[in-house]
Amino acid sequence: MSELGNVDLAGEFTRYRETMLAEVEVPGPAEARRTVRRRRRHHLATAAAAAVALLGGPAVGYAALDRSGPPPEPVRPTPSASPTPTPSGSPNPTGPPSPTTASPSRTAPDGRISRQQLAAARVDLPAWRPGPACPTDGVRLAAEAGSAREKTNAIEEVETGDVDGDGAAETVALIRCALGSGGPQQAVAFDRDDAGRIVTVGRITASTIEQPQWLTGLDVRADGVVRVQVADLAPGGGWPGDWSQRQWRGYRWSGERFTQVEGPTSFGPNPYSTDLAVTAKDLILADDPTDGSRVGAIQVRIRNLGDRRADAVPLTLDLPVALLPYGSAWSGCGPDPGRYRPPLSCDLGPVEAGGELVVRLGVRLPPGARLTPGTAAVRGAATGPGGYNLLDPDVDNNEDTIAYR
Amino acid sequence: MSVTKDVRVGEPPPDPLREAAPDRSELVFDDFYHAHFRGLVVQLAAYTGDRGHAQDLVQEAFCKAFARWDRVAGYDDPLAWVRRVAWNLGHNRWRRLRTAQAYLLRQRETHVAGPTPDRVAIDTALAKLPDRQRRAVVLHYLADLSVAEIAAQERVAEGTVKSWLHRGRTALAAHLRDSAEEVGDV
Numbered sequence: 001m002s003e004l005g006n007v008d009l010a011g012e013f014t015r016y017r018e019t020m021l022a023e024v025e026v027p028g029p030a031e032a033r034r035t036v037r038r039r040r041r042h043h044l045a046t047a048a049a050a051a052v053a054l055l056g057g058p059a060v061g062y063a064a065l066d067r068s069g070p071p072p073e074p075v076r077p078t079p080s081a082s083p084t085p086t087p088s089g090s091p092n093p094t095g096p097p098s099p100t101t102a103s104p105s106r107t108a109p110d111g112r113i114s115r116q117q118l119a120a121a122r123v124d125l126p127a128w129r130p131g132p133a134c135p136t137d138g139v140r141l142a143a144e145a146g147s148a149r150e151k152t153n154a155i156e157e158v159e160t161g162d163v164d165g166d167g168a169a170e171t172v173a174l175i176r177c178a179l180g181s182g183g184p185q186q187a188v189a190f191d192r193d194d195a196g197r198i199v200t201v202g203r204i205t206a207s208t209i210e211q212p213q214w215l216t217g218l219d220v221r222a223d224g225v226v227r228v229q230v231a232d233l234a235p236g237g238g239w240p241g242d243w244s245q246r247q248w249r250g251y252r253w254s255g256e257r258f259t260q261v262e263g264p265t266s267f268g269p270n271p272y273s274t275d276l277a278v279t280a281k282d283l284i285l286a287d288d289p290t291d292g293s294r295v296g297a298i299q300v301r302i303r304n305l306g307d308r309r310a311d312a313v314p315l316t317l318d319l320p321v322a323l324l325p326y327g328s329a330w331s332g333c334g335p336d337p338g339r340y341r342p343p344l345s346c347d348l349g350p351v352e353a354g355g356e357l358v359v360r361l362g363v364r365l366p367p368g369a370r371l372t373p374g375t376a377a378v379r380g381a382a383t384g385p386g387g388y389n390l391l392d393p394d395v396d397n398n399e400d401t402i403a404y405r
Numbered sequence: 406m407s408v409t410k411d412v413r414v415g416e417p418p419p420d421p422l423r424e425a426a427p428d429r430s431e432l433v434f435d436d437f438y439h440a441h442f443r444g445l446v447v448q449l450a451a452y453t454g455d456r457g458h459a460q461d462l463v464q465e466a467f468c469k470a471f472a473r474w475d476r477v478a479g480y481d482d483p484l485a486w487v488r489r490v491a492w493n494l495g496h497n498r499w500r501r502l503r504t505a506q507a508y509l510l511r512q513r514e515t516h517v518a519g520p521t522p523d524r525v526a527i528d529t530a531l532a533k534l535p536d537r538q539r540r541a542v543v544l545h546y547l548a549d550l551s552v553a554e555i556a557a558q559e560r561v562a563e564g565t566v567k568s569w570l571h572r573g574r575t576a577l578a579a580h581l582r583d584s585a586e587e588v589g590d591v
Contacts, residue, residue: 007578007581009574009577009578012527012581013546013547015524016447016524017547019523020447020450020451020456020524021447023456024442024443024446024447024450024456024460026439026442029434029435029438029467029471032438032464032471033434035464035468039468
């Protein structure tokens, strides 16, 4: 010990340890359990993908083995003793530097995933809503929504940001399962595990049968809130998408799932909407002595009970083909009031909000034609700009049944 | 048999986030964690020169232990496993930080609370040691490991550890004498 002179190293280190021990902040074992559960969930979610990846080569295989927990490597000046440079659970060298914060985030893998990388991987998706079977396990995502085959999943949008507060970015993507011209959508968060594999964090939100039917935008804010733009109604089937109401809703990762933390949770009535009511009186034909035909008229009353103007009201009358349009009331009905093919139809309107319209549409049964008395439906619907049908909160009153004889 | 020598410090702090009914293995893990977390942080902080980062490294090592706790808990010396994991993590970190200049800069940035002069002197002296000597000295004085145990962790011969310790202690004492003389001159 002579080389130490009068320096008491043991005493120095004892004091060093005592002062330092008091300053250590302890995240706690519960935090460790949470971290592990989160990673384990990632791992389970990608078990199928990992099994496939194992076929890829020895480097991937080693990484997978490492997940099962071999004893750690010895401390060595250089890591060259191991078959791959980064397998032993060391901090991801590509992680973003964060020199001053004291949190476990420094070792979080970089979860930025490009659309191409996401499309190249096999991923597990959170369950789609019940219904047509959209695949979820070990699926390949089409890079472009337009290129997806029926009942396959496609990427519509990709954004990145730190959604779980681990200091590294994750990736959120808008995914659609192609069904016909549409299909359900969900916003899904992805990350990378320590081995660099893409893992699924969870579903942020999904389109629904009711509302929102349509997810139209995605954004990750700096504070980790994932913002999803949702629309009440999906376009298609005569509904133009720009009539849909849109909202930005914010979701935050709770450690277990995404929950909505801001924005509205429901939609008000869509403004492209009005309540149309159609009533009609029975048709009673009378003999026309001049030529032996029989003629009559259907009186139709159309009321706009809503607060939006109906630009036009296409009306159909489900009468027997023997009855032909007759009289001047049909002149404004459009190009084909039914003269050439049933049913008889007439484009009426406009009808202002709160207003009503009454028409008497004449019909004629030619001489010699027979008519068996019966009943017929008279239907009307309100249309808005561009001729698209407006929503109608009560469709039962859009139709009336009349008798004819 | 257990050769866990790290000092147990204090009682477990209250953990409000703890689940209502943690299973048995979690309880054992909790005890293990509280018994050794702080001691390991001190070692890693002495080695890396960054206490905040040392906390992260040790927490990460405990996460890795919990992830395979069924097996680790059955080892003869679970603490040795966790310590080795933490040191592996710390070693990678240190390699990126090891210039003395960066080290001293980080000291000033990190310890805003104002460490005691003694601690600064030890930190500064440790930073001047080669990595292997610094590891040996820290494991000896702060982890209370024997030469044989250090040799086992480092997977080198005991004679090698003795050599590291001898040179490390000599250099450390010289650095501390120098700094004490500087203080005395002021």
